[in-house]
Amino acid sequence: MMPPHCALCGKESELGDHRGFQLVTFADYRPLPEGITGHPDGLVWFCAVHVDEAKALSHLNSRDALGSLVPKTT
Template sequence: MTPPYCAVCGKDFRGEYFHTGNGGELIRFADYLPLLEGSVGMPAGAAWFCRSHVDAARSLCALIQKDALDSLRQLFGQFSPPIPGPMRDPELWVIVAGANLGAVARLVRSASGWTPAQAHERIKAGPFLLISGWPSELARWEALLREAGATTEIRYP
């Protein structure tokens, strides 16, 4: 099966799909033909769509794939094809440090290894990427930061 790249915009949502099963969906169109048992590849009449385009694609699933993709490209425009590369790890972003800057700065330094000046500079600058890694690792830091009053977000690049 081909990796989860959106058939409309080319968005790579492999990381999120791998880690959480989210980020998009495989849509089967009227001309869908499942693979024979033991076969590998992408089934005919099926395509991946990111969360931004999956509802529109789902509404066209009664069409054959080519007609549905033509309609979606007319609706959303033509995008550049995806550039394959290695799957990137999820990222933990600090959106707002909150009122307890000292506690958040200590956690930021512990997670990142930055100096106090580097941590304070990033906190003052606004939303910043703190670390990337496996979701279980990020969840631990996210919980600690939220407990300290920070607003955080796990992003899947």
């Protein structure tokens, strides 16, 4: 499992603090085989700013969803 790191804006959690970060499961999610450690396809971290937009596109494959999402420039 990857540490929290927003796939859209690149924001990282601080000192292992996962608050505000959520995993979004996309259409291409495939659980890892039993006994395999790593990060499964289609399971992506987002920060609090972007998680709602990501969830709205969770019916897409993660690659397509990320291509449709644009980082907010604020």
